[in-house]
Amino acid sequence: MEPIRDIEEAIRKKLHVTAGSTLHDRVLARIRHAQEQYDETTPALTEPVTRRTIMKSPIVKFAAAVVVIVSILGGVTFWPGRGSKNAKWWLGPPAAWGQEIMDSLEKVKTLVYRQRFVFVRPYGSTHVSGSWERCYEAKDMSRKDAYYDSDLVGIQYNIPDGNNTIRYDVSFEYQCFTTVMYEGGAHGHDPVKLLRFYVGLLDKADRVLGTEMFEGRKCVGFEISADKYGNNPKEWIDRIWFDVATKLPVRIEKHNRPATDHPEQTFTFIQDQFEYYVELPVDMFTPQIPEGFVNTHPDNIRAERERQEKGEMVFADMPAGLKDEIVAALKEVKTAIYREGSMVVYLSRYVWRQDTYSEEGKLRKTEWFAIEKEDMGETSWDFNDKNYRLTQTIVNFENSSYTQAVHGANSHPQHPMDSILLLAGYVDLADRMLGNTNIEGIECFGLELSAKKYGTNPDGMLHRLWFNVETKLPVRMEFEWLRDDGKKSVMVKDHFDWNAELPADIFTPQIPPDFTFVEPDRM
């Protein structure tokens, strides 16, 4: 063994290449050149940005926090049963096998898992949030690393200090930190409290979901309404998935949670990637605050940045409840037809179609979109990102070709109703009312909404929206923005026909027999 260690040491310490200054400067120059070229060719932002704002919205964060608090306070219980020797142990009564899981959990001293959000919209689209957290739990202390996509944006530490707990929040995004002391909060943190809570609930489960593969493991799922463990609406549904072999939790889903102030969507909160028995080094829980970070709350810096980026914003005095009325009316819509520029859009739940015409009125292209989900329930709480499929079929009449692409849950075209509902969700933040007018023979009220209200968008990017006074459904929607040459562009959605009777086959792709298939990226 000795010589092998020598070799390892030699390669570690002696095998080293030094870059001379010529090479160093030459490669660096080429990299900088590449960067300059790349920066020049990266297209400027031309569409409204919504993603980050939605995720960073304090409202959504609050809603998420509420769910976390509910879950922690509510606790959960599992059921292991009679069937510990049975291949399908979960079919036995929980009392028979629940204790086995409890016993396993007692041995767990640390826990690592991920938590994230999926936003679910009533017309079938989903949006997996770019914000997620990796949680590290140990006895009496915890750490939560917050990410946006692959970027670490902050770390929260909960560390005992005598009989108290100190919470450190370090924000890399805003280069600041805060500390808060919770008196008497030490020595109360139990890494598996949440899991024990769910195990304890299993005898109250509404149904067994059968088996599914998650993270390469065969799991069995149980479903329980949140009203079984607290004063929660029964539409709040939780699902807990256990590894069939180890009986340890693999995935916890909390469905159909409302996003406060955003009635146009709900969200699903998912905890997964559980790791048990992980050795967590003590220094993981030593707060690290990079030099130069200021001691202030990120909200202060965020507000200042927003003020600098967006300038002052104006808000109209909107009638109370108007937003809810508009959103409620939209959510009742079964079908619709409308025009958007040179395109006619037909839609229903989970399907839509877009016909694009030339200036001469000739049909150039038809696109069909169909969403398939595990469960087509009205509330969409049966969202399961594994089984989400959106099939897009495009027929191009100009070159007699067609193609088909299949999209997953993480990235897919959005249902047209999503953008309409998104704007409806911001009606209460409108800049000003436009007064009543008659459009297409319909009495309408109008409002103007700056795109700054939902994202980091420039001045001059705004929406003008007119709604039917009676039905509260949109009649005309204008999106205006300033082009690079300073001229205004306007995209209009109009000629809305809500709940229109549509031909039965309008959402069935029709591919002419002599058309040739092309790969999606060549279309």
Added chain:
Amino acid sequence: MLEDELLKWKFKRGSNEALTCIYEKYLEPMLTLAMGLLNDADAAEDVVQDVFVSFVKSRHNFRMWGSLSGYLATSVVNRVRDHQRRLRRQACRDTERRIAAEPARPDQAVILSEQAKLLTQAVAGLPDEQREVVLLRLKAGMKFRDIAKLQQTSINTVLSRYRYGLERLRSMLDGEVKEWNR
């Protein structure tokens, strides 16, 4: 770790300073890895440059799970494999020209100690898979599990490759290494 996370975050937001810091920090480790895998200073420089250029171009949409060093090391290995595939394709018709090009250019600035040269040559004598495992483990600090993923094989195979690689190096270097480590 924290420093790298901060560098990634700043880099993604367009910080030239962060890119320079990443470059300064990882140029030599990457060069060492590429040199160890290729035993060709010109090619190693090209590989490292390509990796950095590609890194820059992916700034707006790259998704980097795990460590920056692991990401860069994996990128180097993938580029080296591409390079070797190209070389194999060219081998028959182009051997003479390639050999003629291999001696260092006048402005070549890769500096190796005598010991490093000897080690590089010994490592070059290993089969590709063993060489990758040994260098990724010892020079890039990658976990065997991650190397197995990169090589699309089992962790046991990777452990065997590591073991065989070291045995082979030991027999090639004979008593040299013991002398250095005194």
